[in-house]
Amino acid sequence: MASMLGKKRMSEKKTKVEKKSKLENKKKRKHRLRLGENRREVAAGVVLITGVFFLIVTFILWGISELFEENFIMSEMVGAYCGASMCLCFGLIFTGLIIGTRNWFGKILGLLAAAVFMSVGYSFIETSILLYKDKEAFENKEFEKLVAIPIGAEYDDPDYGTEYLMELKFNDFTIDVCGL
Structure with missing residues (x-):
């Protein structure tokens, strides 16, 4: 009976040692980067993936603009949308970097870059809208001489x-x- 109690105590000590080593392993694993645990990193990842999506849209629009080469106004409109999509892509990527970084200097530089890209993208969209308004006059050859x-x-x-x-x-x- 004493030997059974001794074995039981030894097994309890082993389980305590195993639990302690498992806790130490968890502490060691905590230092690894895991996406999903931090909301900021998840939000930055979503914004970066959206930026990459707009990069794909940019290449599609660029290909479409080559199809409209005969129609000058449509080609320029789609080209302007392509430029706007590219600027939106980089603007979103810098926004994602702003969200994901903890460095204040990086956040300030990212904010400046994102602001520049977003404003240039707005300029491209505005150009495309103006081209659309002039499309009818161009097709009817109503030019100002x-x-x-x-x-x-x-x-x-x-x-x-x-x-x-x-x-x-x-x-x-x-x-x-x-x-x-």
């Missing part, structure tokens, strides 16, 4: 090849012709 003699012209300075006209200067305004 300007009769004037330019007082100056500016050409690009290529390293090789032909020089192209960049802008025409008139008395009241300047026309940028590099995109034409």
Whole structure:
């Protein structure tokens, strides 16, 4: 009987030692990065995945804009949406980095970068909306005609090849012709 009690006490000591080693192992594992335990990291991951989604949308829109090459206005509109999607992609990626980081300097830089990308993306969307408004006038060839003699012209300075006209200067305004 005494030997049975001794065995029972030994098994209790083993279970205490095993429990203690399991607790130590859990403490050691706690230092590993696990997504899902911290809400900030989960939110940052969701925002980053959304940014990557907009990168995929950018490539799709870029391919679609190549299909509309014959229709100038539609090609430029879809190209502007492509640029807006790319800016939204990078804006969301920097927003995700803002959410995910604990470094204040990184947060400030990320905020500045995200603000720049979001404002440029808004500019692309605004350009596309203006192109849509001018679409009917362009298709009906209702152009505003300007009769004037330019007082100056500016050409690009290529390293090789032909020089192209960049802008025409008139008395009241300047026309940028590099995109034409």
